[in-house]
Amino acid sequence: MQDLASAVVVRLPRSDAERLEREASRLGIGLEEYVLELLLRNLDPLERAREYAEAARGLLERAREELERGDVRQAAGEAWGAAALAVKAYAAWRDGKRLTSHEGLWEYKRVMKKDLGERVSDAWYAGQSMHVCFYEGWCAREGVEEALERIKRLVEEVEKRVEA
Known part of the structure; x- marks a missing residue:
């Protein structure tokens, strides 16, 4: 998968782009994450896990870039996406599961916590606060930086597990 920091622009008819955005919004995920889901749905679980992990890394990098530009809200959205993709990667790697909802992410976070410890909850709740920040725009740069560190560790x- 190509590094998300070197993204490519794809032109679609407005109606198709709006349909994609509506579906992503309905699912409570970003447009990029939704398109990634469409692209990866037919991969074997291990390959999907690796792609999710790589995409999560790319979102962390983009979050840092957004912070450097001063766009705290967008950085928060990228941080949330990285947290969600890390959980999806782990589920695909560990159990071959494909998580498609917020409920599934929350349930699988509990599995990860049992396997990896309390730091999973720290990162997950940091990601959740970034999700809220993205939609409500209330957080400060320092909060995003702290969340990014927690999510980065997750x-x-x-990554260590899915690449092993």
Whole structure:
């Protein structure tokens, strides 16, 4: 998978782009995560896990770039996406599961916590606060930076497992 930091622009008819955005919003995920889901749905679980982990890493990098530009809200959205993709990667790696809802993410976070410890909850709740920040726009740069550190540790832990 290509690094998300070097993204490519794809032109679609407005009606198709709006349909994609509506479906992503209905599912409570970002447009990029939704398109990634469409692309990865037919991969074997291990390959999907690796792609999710790589995409999570890319979102962390983009979050840092957004912070450097001063876009705290967008950085928060990227941080949330990285946390969600880390959970999806772990589920695909550990159990071959494909998580498609917020409920599934929350349930699987509990599995990860049993396997990896309390730091999973720390990262997950940091990601959740970033999700809220993205939609409500209330958080400060320092809060995003703290959340990114917690989420980064989770992503690194997942990367080690899915690449082993």
